[in-house]
Amino acid sequence: MEKGLLIVVSGPAGSGKGTVNARLLESPDYAYSVSATTRAPRPGEQNGKTYWYITREEFERRIAGGEMLEYTEYCGNYYGTPKKEAEAVLASGRNLILEIEVEGAMNVKKLYPEAVLIMLLPPSFAVQEARLRGRGTETEEKIRARLERTREELKYLPFYDYVVVNREGGADDCAEDIRAIVRAECRAIRRHPEAQAEYFAG
């Protein structure tokens, strides 16, 4: 069976990456991997389903042992993708979607140069700002922090492979863009270094 593609989707606040990825995950060709975390499970969450819940010591042991594909620390807890989880999905032939921050994306690209990095963007900074304010759920301070963070995130754009723009109500279009990217990537010549020999071998 052909291995799946490792797809990283990043995007600033308001890019709608959660919605777009949910659309992709409706198809059995795409999968998430279950992340590991050091935070305590909330009521209803299941070990191995929502997250793998592990101790801080165990998480740090895994980082040191090179067992994490990427990880981040947020509000005092670690969150990350165990390599083993990711590789199980890819070996099953499904495309693995990692919805991660720019720093984690760079780490994935270093470990898996064959990964495809996609940056999802609102149509413009102005639209992003309007979307964040339109939500009406966040303080002015938090909105400003998110917009500032976007300036940092966009500095990584040149290291991504594709940029997909999420226009108003465009989640379906974006999902279709990503499906097209995956279909094209599977036919890229650099993924078929043996194509010529295989052709004549029959």
Added chain:
Amino acid sequence: MEKGLLIVVSGPAGSGKGTVNARLLESPDYAYSVSATTRAPRPGEQNGKTYWYITREEFERRIAGGEMLEYTEYCGNYYGTPKKEAEAVLASGRNLILEIEVEGAMNVKKLYPEAVLIMLLPPSFAVQEARLRGRGTETEEKIRARLERTREELKYLPFYDYVVVNREGGADDCAEDIRAIVRAECRAIRRHPEAQAEYFAG
């Protein structure tokens, strides 16, 4: 208006490139350009429609003047793509399909590094041979010549961007592959060197 994409489709005899390209051309997003030739018009053919009919002297003057995007000599006549024709299609926002030989493809890539080169292949050399014999329209000598030619053509495979395989009755799949490639290419980061600046300006 955004410029169209220059798409080169090559493929050995029996790859079905004519059928696949005809599928793409059903959509107004794709176009051929009218080639120039030195051969005489046949009954019913129209100047500027089937071909631009020009003299040998005129064709050679255009080659010397760098006015041909690519050309080839076949059975004593020149055939080629006038740059002006190609650029008119691209400026109209449509994707231009050039169905050309490997040598011409290399020339296009040199002149237009942004061109996308796609090699269409039968599933294998054995299947290609069976297809050519199955047609029952060609002499054994001609079939052998085509198969020999294929060995030369495939040497250029590493210089192509994508390889698309035409399985039995797979013209629709191949057209869909090429549409996905075009959609993905339009979102490739290297085609948007100003994306970051535009995002904040926008």
